[in-house]
Amino acid sequence: MVLAYKNADIYYTDQGKGTAIVLIHGFLENASMWNDIAPELSKRNRVITVDLLGHGNSDCLGYLHSMELFAETIKAVIKHLKIRKYILVGHSLGGYISLALAKTNPVQIKGLCLVNSTSNEDPEERKKLRTRANKMAKNNFESMVKMSISNLFHSKNLLKFKDEIEAVKKEALKTSIQGYIAANEGxxxxxxxxxxxxxxxxxxxxxxxxxxxxxxxxxxLEEAKNTNSDFVVYPDGHMSHIENTSELIATLKKFIKSC
Structure with a gap:
């Protein structure tokens, strides 16, 4: 399904009935990252996924996609679907966007789960890396994307999840160069x-x-403690939806029930 927002097409899916769960994917991903998760959650809940600006099938809105702008598009979908209360689950970039949504719409949110994400700002070194990556992406986008994806996994899992990683890279290349740069800047x-x-x-x-x-x-761990947030630790890398799929599904079901 598609929603027009500020002259940009925003693609989303809506499945199941019950408590509304909004799943927000990460950088260089799209709604397909939830393909193993959403069907399980939608057995007892209403699950919405969205292709973020410049990712998947959704259009860009300029060369800077701030967390607030991303959040506006998610809010537009939620409003379009007439959803009043919902639980947010955000992976990486999706977590940053979830927090931007929570800032402006706290009373609508029943729960927020950050999957391999943080409420901390980028440290200076990572900001420099993003600037450098944007420059490199203009010249060799495909190589940058493929390298970026591989670097998200725990090293011991690179062979174990070889096929899955290749599939992620294929989906990541659906991200436009403009979308890559705009999200990194944001x-x-x-x-x-x-x-x-x-x-x-x-x-x-x-x-x-x-x-x-x-x-x-x-x-x-310090962030969880300092913000009075519950936490769960998995033994692997940044891609828990692939490296720890069954554990993530179980954790999310338990979290949703507690909200």
Whole structure:
């Protein structure tokens, strides 16, 4: 299904009945990342997935997609579907967007789960990496994308999930160069949102990868403690929906029931 928003087509799916669950994918992903998750959750819930701006089948809106702009498009879909209360599940970039949604719509949110994500802002080194990546993407986009995907997995899983990683790379290349740059700029400039987690009244859960090559494990544990958030630790990397699929499904079902 498609929704027109500010002259951009936003693609989304809507399946099942019950408590509304909005699944928000990460950078270089699209709604297909939830293909093993959404059917399980939709057995007892209404599950909505969205292709973010510049990802999958959705259009871009300029060369800077801020977390707030991403959140606006998600909110437009939610409003279009006449959903009043919902649970947010965001992977990586999707978590940053979930927090932006929570900032402006806290009373509508029943729960927020950050999957391999954080309410911390980018450290300076990562900001520099994003700037460098955007420059490199203009010259050799395919290589940049494929390298970026491989770097998200725990090293011991690169062979174990070889086929799955190739499939992720194929989907990632559906992201436009403009979408890649716009999202990176938005992530680089995003603000610290620790206070949103700390001051919220809704249920909150951090799913943390012990060997996550993107997010420091100890920093994530401290974040959970400092924001009074529940957390679950998986033994692998940044791609829990692939590296720990069954565990993630079980965790999400339990979290949804608690909200």
């Amino acid at each position: 992530m680089k400039n995003r603000e610290n949102t620790n206070h949103i987690l700390l001051e919220s009244n809704f249920k909150k859960l951090l799913i943390i990868g012990e060997k996550d090559p993107v997010l420091d494990f100890q920093t994530s």
